[in-house]
Amino acid sequence: MTDLNNLLDHVKAPEPSELLKARILQQAKAQRASETVSKNKTLSAANDNHWKRWAGLAAMAIILGVVGLTTFTPVQTSEEDVWAEAAQNMGYEDLYAWVEGDVVEGPAGDETSYPL
Amino acid sequence: MAKTDPDMDLLPGLREGDETALARLMDRHLKTVTAIGYYMLGDASLAEDVAQTTFLKLWQTAPKWEAGRATLLTWMRRVATNDCLDRLRKKGPIYLDHVPDRADDTETALEELEKNDMIAAVRHALASLPDTQKAAITLSYYQQVSQKEGAAILDQSVKAYESLLSRARKNLKATLSLLYNETVG
Numbered sequence: 151m152t153d154l155n156n157l158l159d160h161v162k163a164p165e166p167s168e169l170l171k172a173r174i175l176q177q178a179k180a181q182r183a184s185e186t187v188s189k190n191k192t193l194s195a196a197n198d199n200h201w202k203r204w205a206g207l208a209a210m211a212i213i214l215g216v217v218g219l220t221t222f223t224p225v226q227t228s229e230e231d232v233w234a235e236a237a238q239n240m241g242y243e244d245l246y247a248w249v250e251g252d253v254v255e256g257p258a259g260d261e262t263s264y265p266l
Numbered sequence: 267m268a269k270t271d272p273d274m275d276l277l278p279g280l281r282e283g284d285e286t287a288l289a290r291l292m293d294r295h296l297k298t299v300t301a302i303g304y305y306m307l308g309d310a311s312l313a314e315d316v317a318q319t320t321f322l323k324l325w326q327t328a329p330k331w332e333a334g335r336a337t338l339l340t341w342m343r344r345v346a347t348n349d350c351l352d353r354l355r356k357k358g359p360i361y362l363d364h365v366p367d368r369a370d371d372t373e374t375a376l377e378e379l380e381k382n383d384m385i386a387a388v389r390h391a392l393a394s395l396p397d398t399q400k401a402a403i404t405l406s407y408y409q410q411v412s413q414k415e416g417a418a419i420l421d422q423s424v425k426a427y428e429s430l431l432s433r434a435r436k437n438l439k440a441t442l443s444l445l446y447n448e449t450v451g
Contacts, residue, residue: 153451154438154439157450158403160384160388163305163408165297175289
């Protein structure tokens, strides 16, 4: 009869590789380094309210808005002025004047007014 | 009374993150912890992964270690065993068949063949055990831990652990008797 223990003795765990210890130490060192970096990060004060940071920006925006509104003076233009400007921009200055009844120099110095 | 931890001298260094203390702990127990992985998983490379995980877990836990509850080695055995059980549950038996090197001059080729067959048979028998029985045999026979410590590692009562161990040995004998066509006692 074969003894079980004798049979179990035939299976032997090998020695760990030489690199294993070095590998574990390297990992351990890296873990410590990352933990140290995390601890050294600047932490905000316990009573710091992040809204305080935005409050200053909001106040500035309101002030600028108020200043902008109070200094803004819309130009009072008549409809005629608007049309005149548009005509000038398009190069229809003379045509416009003709339509409105102003004297326009026609071909060969013909000075004719064409009342409406 | 709490068992005195023979590695207590390293605990202050481990708590402070002293890598020298970790290196010394590995000098003492790296082979033991790696062996747990080898007997349970049957692969040297996986066994080293288990050992690495175990020592790094201890490294992370050391600053909060409460002395007097368990020895460092018992704690590491437990972590390693549980890691192996998790791997076995996820992937099933991972035994690989190693082909050993050619016989040396002191043994005849036939004896070497018989020896290799025997090793393969025992490895097969171990692999065929249920996971917790495999753990019990690894801890009691290969790690030589007491019934009490083995029960603590597997989180069982001593009686349950003894029963587990008894079933493991019975199953091994049955499997090996079939393989050898002779009674294994």
